[in-house]
Amino acid sequence: MATAKKAAKKTAAKKPAAKKTAAKKPAAKKSAAKKPAAAKKPAAKKPAAPKKAAAKRKPNAAFMKAMQPSSVLAAVVGAMPMPRTEVTKKIWDYIKKNKLQDAVNRRLINADEKLRAVFGGKSKVSMFEMTKLVSNHLK
Numbered sequence: 171m172a173t174a175k176k177a178a179k180k181t182a183a184k185k186p187a188a189k190k191t192a193a194k195k196p197a198a199k200k201s202a203a204k205k206p207a208a209a210k211k212p213a214a215k216k217p218a219a220p221k222k223a224a225a226k227r228k229p230n231a232a233f234m235k236a237m238q239p240s241s242v243l244a245a246v247v248g249a250m251p252m253p254r255t256e257v258t259k260k261i262w263d264y265i266k267k268n269k270l271q272d273a274v275n276r277r278l279i280n281a282d283e284k285l286r287a288v289f290g291g292k293s294k295v296s297m298f299e300m301t302k303l304v305s306n307h308l309k
Contacts, residue, residue, distance in 0.1 A: 229255075242287045243307035257304060261285075 236251040247260040265271055265279055272278035272294070279285070279295050289295045289303050 237308040240307040240309070243304065245284050246288060254305070254308065257308065258301065261300070261304060 233255050234253045236253055237257070238251045239247055239249065239257065241249075243257070246264050247257050252260075264285075268282060270280050270282060270285065272280055277296050277298075279297060279300060281289050281293055281295060285295075286293060288307060289300070290306075292303075295303065
């Protein structure tokens with residue numbers, strides 16, 4: 171009888187141990203589920219490497235070429251040859267200095283006498299149309 175009790179205790183002891191390992195297996199699955207998420211993080215870091223090339227960006231030579239403004243445009247930005255980017259900056263400085271940007275629709279520019287000559291007689295011009303009209307006055 172004593173051996174039967176010991177055998178019963180051993181099997182009883184084995185069963186809870188089996189349950190514990192069974193309980194550990196789902197925990198192992200959860201940790202396995204976390205591993206793919208960890209694998210995604212390095213994949214997200216890979217596109218960050220090309221930023222080094224983007225940091226050293228060269229401007230387009232066509233934009234940086236000095237161009238002579240017409241006499242009408244020279245009244246607004248000056249008569250010296252300058253790149254297109256500089257012309258656009260000076261026009262925006264003029265617009266902001268004289269408060270010519272529309273108060274309601276900020277994309278519109280209300281032209282004064284000098285800008286009306288540049289814009290081909292139009293009194294209101296969108297900022298996107300402005301660059302097209304200004305480029306007609308650069309040689």
